[in-house]
Amino acid sequence: MRIKKHLIDGSIITIMSLLLMCCGRVALPSEAEVSQEMCSCYQAQKGGDIDARMKPCLEVLNARLAETAQLQSQPDTVALQTFLYQVLSDMVLSCDAFGAELSSMYDNFYPPDTSAANRASIQALARELSATSTPDSTKKLLHKLITKSMEARLFEQGLQYCARLKEVDPNEVAAYFASGYAYNQQGKYDLAAGEIEKAISLDKETHMEIFLALIKRHQETSQSKP
Structure with missing residues (x-):
């Protein structure tokens, strides 16, 4: 049995790759503000799986953070990653569409097999x-x-x-x-x-x-x- 580090691996990889390509240490906005914006974007997406619906929202977040980025030779990846997980955790509780889908994924973390x-x-x-x-x-x-x-x-x-x-x-x-x-x-x-x-x-x-x-x-x- 191996633990998945997160339920939406593809989305997290997308976040990190997009942000770290452009940003050094980022002057981060509030978690609640970002999660609300991400939720509105997520709910506006009409098709595809959770990764597909998150991708355009992450691109918007990337552009938003890039505006306040202070470019450095060594990005503060730990702080950035922590912030992003905090945003996702906030979305689980405050964004019903996102939270419901992620909850379903968690319920099936161990796929049912009662055979x-x-x-x-x-x-x-x-x-x-x-x-x-x-x-x-x-x-x-x-x-x-x-x-x-x-x-x-x-x-x-x-x-x-x-x-x-x-x-x-x-x-x-x-x-x-x-x-x-x-x-x-x-x-x-x-x-x-x-x-x-x-x-x-x-x-x-x-x-x-x-x-x-x-x-x-x-x-x-x-x-x-x-």
Whole structure:
């Protein structure tokens, strides 16, 4: 099981390539202001997938930031990347069209597979795990079991395998990410956020703050239902 650093890899790459081609250290506008502009642009796009609809909006953002860019030989890429993820996180909560689509992508981060074949595969892997004693083999099998359990929507079982993976390696970011996903799917949003926060503390470079925004959106949506 490998963690995707973000749900819209193509869009983030587009942002970074566009901005870093023209900009050094950027005098950044407010996150709320940019997310509102991006939302209006996104909602105006009528066709294509999320990357296709984001691309023209990112080009507008590129031009806007270029106006205030202070060209330097060494761009402040860390600050810029952090700002962009903060904008996207704000959009998850404030831009309904964008947030709804990204939430759907998060729900299907582990594509559903409730087939008998998948359950049989889980049982076979569990037998293999019980016969394994080496740490490396144990970790590999636990990763597979977590993924397949999440796909089978066997969240309690998946959480048990996550707990075992944490015992084998307390710094295994994937275990906390998967636990957060399972708790979110179960509607246990505080527990979900806690797991993602732990993952962030272990690996800040993955910028998983956007998953916290998605969990908060799920919680707000569930609370608004009659």
